[in-house]
Amino acid sequence: MNTIILSLPGNEELSSIIASKLDAPIGRTTIRRFPDGESYIRIHDEVKGKKVVIVCTLHQPNEKLLSLYFLARIAKEQGAKCTCLVAPYLAYMRQDKIFNKGEGLTSKYFSSLVSQFADSIITVDPHLHRIQKLDDIYTVQTEVVHAANHISSWISGNISNPVLVGPDSESEQWVSEVAKNAGVPFMVLEKIRHGDRKVEVSVPDVTLFNDHTPLLIDDIISTARTMIQTVEHLKNAGMKPPVCIGVHAVFADRAYQDLLDSGVEKVITCNTIPHITNAIDLSDLYLDFIRQFNFLKI
Amino acid sequence: MNTIILSLPGNEELSSIIASKLDAPIGRTTIRRFPDGESYIRIHDEVKGKKVVIVCTLHQPNEKLLSLYFLARIAKEQGAKCTCLVAPYLAYMRQDKIFNKGEGLTSKYFSSLVSQFADSIITVDPHLHRIQKLDDIYTVQTEVVHAANHISSWISGNISNPVLVGPDSESEQWVSEVAKNAGVPFMVLEKIRHGDRKVEVSVPDVTLFNDHTPLLIDDIISTARTMIQTVEHLKNAGMKPPVCIGVHAVFADRAYQDLLDSGVEKVITCNTIPHITNAIDLSDLYLDFIRQFNFLKI
Numbered sequence: 001m002n003t004i005i006l007s008l009p010g011n012e013e014l015s016s017i018i019a020s021k022l023d024a025p026i027g028r029t030t031i032r033r034f035p036d037g038e039s040y041i042r043i044h045d046e047v048k049g050k051k052v053v054i055v056c057t058l059h060q061p062n063e064k065l066l067s068l069y070f071l072a073r074i075a076k077e078q079g080a081k082c083t084c085l086v087a088p089y090l091a092y093m094r095q096d097k098i099f100n101k102g103e104g105l106t107s108k109y110f111s112s113l114v115s116q117f118a119d120s121i122i123t124v125d126p127h128l129h130r131i132q133k134l135d136d137i138y139t140v141q142t143e144v145v146h147a148a149n150h151i152s153s154w155i156s157g158n159i160s161n162p163v164l165v166g167p168d169s170e171s172e173q174w175v176s177e178v179a180k181n182a183g184v185p186f187m188v189l190e191k192i193r194h195g196d197r198k199v200e201v202s203v204p205d206v207t208l209f210n211d212h213t214p215l216l217i218d219d220i221i222s223t224a225r226t227m228i229q230t231v232e233h234l235k236n237a238g239m240k241p242p243v244c245i246g247v248h249a250v251f252a253d254r255a256y257q258d259l260l261d262s263g264v265e266k267v268i269t270c271n272t273i274p275h276i277t278n279a280i281d282l283s284d285l286y287l288d289f290i291r292q293f294n295f296l297k298i
Numbered sequence: 299m300n301t302i303i304l305s306l307p308g309n310e311e312l313s314s315i316i317a318s319k320l321d322a323p324i325g326r327t328t329i330r331r332f333p334d335g336e337s338y339i340r341i342h343d344e345v346k347g348k349k350v351v352i353v354c355t356l357h358q359p360n361e362k363l364l365s366l367y368f369l370a371r372i373a374k375e376q377g378a379k380c381t382c383l384v385a386p387y388l389a390y391m392r393q394d395k396i397f398n399k400g401e402g403l404t405s406k407y408f409s410s411l412v413s414q415f416a417d418s419i420i421t422v423d424p425h426l427h428r429i430q431k432l433d434d435i436y437t438v439q440t441e442v443v444h445a446a447n448h449i450s451s452w453i454s455g456n457i458s459n460p461v462l463v464g465p466d467s468e469s470e471q472w473v474s475e476v477a478k479n480a481g482v483p484f485m486v487l488e489k490i491r492h493g494d495r496k497v498e499v500s501v502p503d504v505t506l507f508n509d510h511t512p513l514l515i516d517d518i519i520s521t522a523r524t525m526i527q528t529v530e531h532l533k534n535a536g537m538k539p540p541v542c543i544g545v546h547a548v549f550a551d552r553a554y555q556d557l558l559d560s561g562v563e564k565v566i567t568c569n570t571i572p573h574i575t576n577a578i579d580l581s582d583l584y585l586d587f588i589r590q591f592n593f594l595k596i
Contacts, residue, residue, distance in 0.1 A: 035550035036520045037358035038390055043400040060335035062364045069411070074402035092336055102341040104372035113367070113411075222334045252333035 001051045001081060001294060006043065008056035008068060010274060015055040017283040018086065022290060024053070031067055041070045048079030053086060053290055054118070059250050059273045061091035065113070072117035084293050085118035086286055088272030089248045090134075093127040111137040122289045124272050124282055125219050125247050129170060141293065145285040147247045147270050148174060152181035154268070154280050155215060159243060163212035165189065165234070167226045175217050185209070189230060206237045213265070214242035221246035221269070224255040228262040241265040249275035299349045299379060299592060304341065306354035306366060308572060313353040315581040316384065320588060322351070329365055339368045346377030351384060351588055352416070357548050357571045359389035363411070370415035382591050383416035384584055386570030387546045388432075391425040409435040420587045422570050422580055423517050423545050427468065439591065443583040445545045445568050446472060450479035452566070452578045453513060457541060461510040463487065463532070465524045473515050483507070487528060504535045511563070512540035519544035519567070522553040526560040539563040547573035 003024040007015035009031055019026045028044040052075045056068050072083050092110035095103075111134075114121065120141040126134060134142040155162055155178070164186035166175030172188045179186035187206070206214075214234050216227055227244055234242055241263055249256075249269040256277070259267055271278040301322040305313035307329055317324045326342040350373045354366050370381050390408035393401075409432075412419065418439040424432060432440040453460055453476070462484035464473030470486045477484035485504070504512075512532050514525055525542055532540055539561055547554075547567040554575070557565055569576040 033360075035553075036518075036548045037360060037550070038393070039360060039404070040393070041402055041404070042398060045400075062335060062337060063360055066360045066363060066408070070402050070404055070407055073407050074400065077402065078400065095336070095338070100340060102343075102372065102376060104339055104368050104375065106337065106339070106368055109368055109371050110364070220334075250334045252335070255333075 002049065003051045003053060003290070004045065004047055005053045005055060006047075006071060006075065008054070008064065008071065011055040011057060013274060014057075014086075014088070014271060014283060017281065018053070018055065018286060018290070021283060021287055022053075027052075029071070031071065039067045039070055041067060041074060043071070043074055043078060046078075047075050049081055051082055051084060051290075051293070052080040053084045055086045057089045057273050058087045058091040059089050059248070061110070069113070069117050076117075082119040082293070083117070084290055085114070085121045086290070087121060088124045088270075088282065088286075089250070090121070090123040090126045093131070094129075096127075096130045107131060108137045112139070115139040120289075120293045122286050124270070124285070125174070127220060143289045145282070145289075146174075146177075147272075147280070147282055147285075148177045149181055150270065150280050150282055150285075151178050151217070151245060151247075154245075155182045155184065159213055159215060161212050162215045162243075163187065163209040165214050165216045165230065165242070167216065167218050167230050171218055174219060178217060185212075189233075206234065206239055210238055210240075212240070214239050216242045216244045216264075218246050220248045220250055221259070221267075222250040222255065223252050224259040228259055231259075231262045231264055235263060243268060245269070246277075247272060249273045249277055251275065300347065301349045301351060301588070302343065302345055303351045303353060304345075304369060304373065306352070306362065306369065309353040309355060311572060312355075312384075312386070312569060312581060315579065316351070316353065316584060316588070319581060319585055320351075325350075327369070329369065337365045337368055339365060339372060341369070341372055341376060344376075345373050347379055349380055349382060349588075349591070350378040351382045353384045355387045355571050356385045356389040357387050357546070359408070367411070367415050374415075380417040380591070381415070382588055383412070383419045384588070385419060386422045386568075386580065386584075387548070388419075388421040388424045391429070392427075394425075394428045405429060406435045410437070413437040418587075418591045420584050422568070422583070423472070425518060441587045443580070443587075444475075445570075445578070445580055445583075446475045447479055448568065448578050448580055448583075449476050449515070449543060449545075452543075453480045453482065457511055457513060459510050460513045460541075461485065461507040463512050463514045463528065463540065465514065465516050465528050469516055472517060476515060483510075487531075504532065504537055508536055508538075510538070512537050514540045514542045514562075516544050518546045518548055519557070519565075520548040520550050520553065522549065522557040526557055529557075529560045529562055533561060541566060543567070544575075545570060547571045547575055549573060 004027045030042040095106040122143040164179045166188040244267045269277040270280040302325045328340040393404040420441040462477045464486040542565045567575040568578040
């Protein structure tokens with residue numbers, strides 16, 4: 001089946017890499033806002049009978065959803081055989097439980113919308129905590145790929161004598177895998193959360209690692225509060241300025257600047273969300289799924 | 299059936315008026331953004347078995363849709379008997395035709411989303427042009443109410459010796475009705491559109507009306523280009539500075555300031571979109587529909 005790549009605004013760089021590696025064309029589109037804030041979408045190239053790969057990472061999802069939905073519907077109405085959504089960051093994965101009466105399972109509501117217009121979805125390390133796997137909430141074919149090996153390789157190639165630091169117990173499984181693959185030691189801290197922006201962190205005895213370069217690793221860097229607090233604790237314990245590595249560069253508000261100001265050596269992220277810190281390209285993780293996906297939604 | 303009003307942010311004033319006239323409570327909600335841009339929604343009051351009236355006008359729709367969708371789904375999951383969406387301004391009504399291959403019928407795509415979570419919708423003068431009636435694209439119960447009588451009353455009570463001016467042929471039906479009800483003369487201009495922001499207007503001989511106060515009337519004031527150009531023509535023809543009346547105060551970007559600067563007497567709108575120009579309250583138009591709607595979506 002012929003493949004064509006359609007890029008939502010902001011995803012041009014990743015789309016180019018994927019197109020190049022798949023030797024598939026990038027379809028020409030017009031995606032803009034009318035003066036009143038409504039979206040105008042047009043696909044200029046032929047998509048009939050083709051596999052349409054839509055590249056749209058989903059941080060700040062509210063503003064993007066309608067354009068994405070319209071683009072996918074137009075592709076289908078123009079005769080696309082199937083749509084494959086490449087969303088390296090998947091939104092609304094953290095609202096996976098109703099803590100108080102009157103709240104909603106927005107992870108499920110969001111997935112039910114996306115499942116209406118994408119025949120398949122591939123994403124990187126979604127925040128699977130209480131929801132065990134994407135198939136529990138997405139009704140279309142999904143594929144989860146992991147950044148761990150690429151991060152391990154980056155560490156091996158760029159940092160000498162590192163020690164990996166996971167900010168909380170949720171990160172343990174994933175930090176331990178990165179550490180194992182890179183053949184380096186790791187430790188995991190404990191986090192106690194008070195509201196969206198306030199967290200407490202307990203740090204173990206780190207004197208063993210005073211000669212190492214600490215690598216703080218987390219899946220999502222959003223407010224960066226956890227990382228900044230951890231940086232403080234590591235500094236107080238006499239460790240070197242850490243290198244911070246995140247898979248997903250969400251960086252809410254001033255978070256990136258605040259993290260820089262906290263005294264880190266540098267900040268490195270994967271290219272799941274376009275950001276100046278992107279240094280680890282994960283695009284080859286998407287290629288097999290895109291090549292093999294061949295499902296026509298009825 | 300018990301009724302409870304839920305207001306999306308920005309709709310508090312209209313919600314209060316409706317709640318007061320229906321003698322129904324406004325339900326307490328938390329509707330905010332997480333630092334990463336995702337929506338957090340919670341309904342604090344009991345909605346079980348109730349008719350839930352959700353007030354959310356839909357200008358700048360892309361940013362609002364997910365919060366609205368989540369709120370309606372939570373209401374249903376909490377046992378609401380039905381949801382009635384009061385959306386005085388309805389979005390995506392102007393993209394009602396595919397002009398070029400590769401475009402989409404976004405009015406239909408948008409309506410199919412909204413029809414999933416609202417059991418009924420009431421709106422004011424939607425831009426029905428090629429689509430004849432809302433039922434052609436909405437699959438749930440819809441009600442369209444008209445601002446014309448309220449505008450006529452406002453004119454009768456506030457302007458002496460007026461002449462109504464419709465900016466284009468699309469406005470004729472609606473301007474003529476306002477004029478008839480107010481018992482005043484009217485004329486309609488011709489508009490030729492070149493793209494989103496550029497229009498040409500042809501003006502008839504207006505010397506008969508040099509002693510009148512011209513009232514420019516349109517359903518939607520968005521970029522205000524049409525109105526501003528009409529103001530220029532009327533000024534050049536020696537008429538008094540006009541009063542501009544719009545149903546829907548969309549006012550894209552600097553449109554309101556530009557309209558003021560063009561030399562108008564004043565600008566008046568209905569309260570379908572909250573704006574400093576709101577002077578004509580349409581809320582009583584919604585009450586019968588809200589009271590009578592009693593449909594449980596299966």
